[in-house]
Amino acid sequence: MQLADQLRQTRSKKDILLMTHLVLGYPSFAVNREVIHQMVANGVDVIELQIPFSEPMADGPMIIKANQESIANGTKVADCLAFAAEMAAQYDIPFLFMTYYNILFKYGLKDFLHKAKEIGIRGFIIPDLPPEEGEEYLRLAREFDLAPIQIFAPTSTEERMRTLAGHGAGFIYCVARRGVTGSKTEFDASFDEYLARCRRATDLPLAVGFGISNRADVQILTGKADLAVIGTATIRLVEEKGAEAVGPFIAGLRG
């Protein structure tokens, strides 16, 4: 089943879905393994696996640090692919790759997508690859039936959103605010207006990310969005309280 339909189906059983994020190889694959176990066990619906890149232009301090240290620890793209294969085989929720375009480009676009498909990855989030630069990528994604997740931003016009939606699949990643990952988001009137705009522009499921860090945030999004994206929050949690803290945290975010 296509990712979008699968998410709609799950969504019909839950008020809101949770997508979590982690940086591969940080602090270690062993910890990643434990964190993912806890996430799945506590009902996470989608997980984005970030392949570290030396120039994480769109990320904030926390995730930059994770990217750097993972690479410094010797994490290679091949290791990430192997780990992702293991996870996708072990858990039957959708896994996505989040990374920057150079990782795909350098690996070889076609080879990378082919490999991703092979190991059971369902789609990609590539923040530095707008559709104008991604023709080949979009074509291959369609060919391999992988979801090239498109990103909406508060600065996107409705017309622009329609264009993006036209290229997208799986769901739309709605960046909640300006800026980079990791800092707090204000869910004010203009945010609602923004989400309404997103909604008008596409019937793909809407995921909202950037600065979602607790139950209150998730509740605000419930009914407005289909997926809440928890990124930096879990990384910080693991940093401070260790992997075993992830389970209770996730469990506490909903219902």
Next chain:
Amino acid sequence: MQLADQLRQTRSKKDILLMTHLVLGYPSFAVNREVIHQMVANGVDVIELQIPFSEPMADGPMIIKANQESIANGTKVADCLAFAAEMAAQYDIPFLFMTYYNILFKYGLKDFLHKAKEIGIRGFIIPDLPPEEGEEYLRLAREFDLAPIQIFAPTSTEERMRTLAGHGAGFIYCVARRGVTGSKTEFDASFDEYLARCRRATDLPLAVGFGISNRADVQILTGKADLAVIGTATIRLVEEKGAEAVGPFIAGLRG
């Protein structure tokens, strides 16, 4: 009697005359007093008393230092005049003032010359006052019957020497070489040629100074010049061996 005639008279009794030099107030007037006593007692014929100036442009390290320290010790022009008066009264050899023009200018040219005359000074050596700038000075010197000693240099043309001689009185101070006071002079063929040039240009007595420091130097000058000028040498001597060494040194310079 005019200074020139007086020197010619003394010269007729000696192969060569000795003119010595000291910086007033350095190391102290007391030492100056002792040094002058020793000089006169040992047959020095003329003494130039240098009034210290803060910018002794034509002097070398030794005499620069003497100028600076004398001023630093608080030597004032008035002290120098008083001391000179005392010496001129006490010894009946000619005393000259050597200094830079600003000392006279600032005191008041006429007042200074009048004062000098009054205390028994016989003439001046002013290295930074060429006749072109010294019209008033030359006029007043003549008026007060003081000798405005003119300076010949190895770079002076014979014509220039004649001009200078025309303004001069007492004797001509022939600078033995290029450069400043204090360093050694080579008495070579070109030096003889230079002295011959000086001789041709004037019938005033010729004094030779710069780098004359021992008996050998004085001997070389004997027969060629009328006066040998001992400058830095005695200052260095006092510095190293004290005032009492001056007598024997002077005594040893001639015959």
Next chain:
Amino acid sequence: MNKPGYFGQWGGAYIPEVLYETFRELREVYAKAKADQAFWQEYLALMSSYSCRPTPLTRADNLSRHFGGAQIFIKREDLNHTGAHKANNVMGQGLLVKRMGKTRVIAETGAGQHGVACATMAAKFGFACTIYMGEEDVHRQRPNVFWMEKLGATVVPVTTGSRTLKDAINEAFRDWVSNMDTTHYVMGTVCGPHPFPEMVAWFQSIIGQEARKQILTSHGKLPARVYACVGGGSNAMGIFQGFLDDTEVELIGVEAGGKGLDTGQHAARLASQDASPGVAQGYKTMFLQDSDGQMRDTHSVAAGLDYIGVSPLLTDLWEKGRVRFAAATDQEVMAALDLTIKKEGIIPALESTHAFVQAFKEAGELSRDQAIIINQSGRGDKDIFTIAHAFDDPSWKEFIRKKGEEYAAR
């Protein structure tokens, strides 16, 4: 026809969606300005009254005699206000910022020259200004940091990644995605997402326009070769554009050979075998990266050349064979600097000196009736700490030691 923003297969605009509108506006304002004769006139007037344009083309007779070959001419970008060609770019972008009605500018800086130039422009135009600078460069170029701060700019030392130019660029983008409404990012070189490479090249083309006129006047014909150092490539593109259509004029870009091309400690993207095609910092070019696409650490005695990427325009011209590339090692640079100072009384920046090195290697091959131009992108004053250190000057070290003690005592 190329895709817009592409030069051959190089360039593009790999930007996060949140900046889409910002770039649309920038492309628009830039296109309008380019189409508007009056804008270029305003730019020329500013550069001739606030900076010292046209900058002279100096005939270096002593160096020419020394190498006994070509007549060596030096294009004097060092005489610009703030001491480098960077002034051309910042003043041009400053005029665009006024047209966009923005009130704040941000910039990355390596050597600190672009940072000083940008802070200067901001002071002159009354913009708020934040400069991102790799922490390592902050140490290498302290005097420039001091001046930026005196000019009213906030200097943010960047502690991520390799703490040099590339990381400063990432940090500037992170600021921009938060503040694009009020803020323009003054990219310092002919790199980054479209339209930056093309736009910065346009402002720097003033160098080549002047140089072409000047060499024809003083030499009577075109030069045989033109040399420029290449960090991002802006001073090189600036002067090269004056001669691109003159196929008889050979264009040579000189990169940072650092400790030697075989040591891996260099910043030679096109002159070495170590770079490969990649996409980072918003554009596609040849990057110094590993097989996974992770960027490598680079090294150069010249902070301004110490960068992983290179202008897509130059990569295209290199691929097409129009521009030849060479590298100069740190050591060669110090020797050429010493010679240039002693022979001509001219003190090029360490970056610029890279161009001198290659010109000196080749001048002897040419005949006396041929001319070469070296683009002196900046002056070396700013580098005194690096240069005095590299020359191991004892009285300088003693002076610094004493001053240091004096400050420690307080």
Next chain:
Amino acid sequence: MNKPGYFGQWGGAYIPEVLYETFRELREVYAKAKADQAFWQEYLALMSSYSCRPTPLTRADNLSRHFGGAQIFIKREDLNHTGAHKANNVMGQGLLVKRMGKTRVIAETGAGQHGVACATMAAKFGFACTIYMGEEDVHRQRPNVFWMEKLGATVVPVTTGSRTLKDAINEAFRDWVSNMDTTHYVMGTVCGPHPFPEMVAWFQSIIGQEARKQILTSHGKLPARVYACVGGGSNAMGIFQGFLDDTEVELIGVEAGGKGLDTGQHAARLASQDASPGVAQGYKTMFLQDSDGQMRDTHSVAAGLDYIGVSPLLTDLWEKGRVRFAAATDQEVMAALDLTIKKEGIIPALESTHAFVQAFKEAGELSRDQAIIINQSGRGDKDIFTIAHAFDDPSWKEFIRKKGEEYAAR
């Protein structure tokens, strides 16, 4: 008619006999050059190709608005090669040295700007070069000493007297009386024995010639006032000469007020009551001296203004009421420097900033349709140690402390 070499009662040539012929030759060569149209053309060509002449006249709109009075224009001598107006003088004398066939030049220097300029000229013309610099200034201006040495000059720290500019001049003369056959003394300012004041003023007159043309073009009429700092007086005479006959243009010379005119710790000869007529260093002018004629110690934050005497040309113009004199204190200078950097993105030398201080005090009195020109004789980069220290910049001190320890460790 005046005596040759006199301006009113000031000037002259109070030189030791041994230099008589040397000065005769110099006067002759200078007179020939002045009579020879081709010489000035050669000079202009050199200054426009090796330095950046004509230097711009920059319109300082932000400062004008800030003071709400006259339109403020800044003559940009800081954009000269080596960063100050001193280049005009050394290049001119360099051409004369070539004509005299001498092979060595010597010079005094205070701020080090003239020393660097002279060492630069010597490198360009292939002369041997020795620079005399007061030991205190060697410490105040280390970077300039470093560059002079890199330029191939021998820098001799002068330890006699007050170890500043005046003593460096004495020492240069002592060298000259020994080596006049091979050596020319490149006096750095419009002081010293005739023909130096007149000759240096001639070379510097290029500033005023340009400035007059430029202000008429950009302002449409003559300026109400022209401000210049006065050490020896060369940059001031340089710009003033463009307006001497325009009686409606007021000329203001600004001296170093140091810690205040009432403290005695200053270098204000004509703006204070402390100077009196005297003869030293080969010429007659107003000197800071005691009642015996012994020269006093002077003080200024700007080494280049820290001098006992002043140009006989200026003393004459002051006596005749053509040039008004004022003084700026060290403290006022730091404040005006800060304002100028922040408002216009321009960093004047500490010497030059003295002129800004007085202009800022008066700009408000004038109306918007009046213009004033400030002569920015040089750039402040060279002063970074003094300026950073004066602004008590903590990160700068920390940086110096660290570097110092690094060098101590070796």
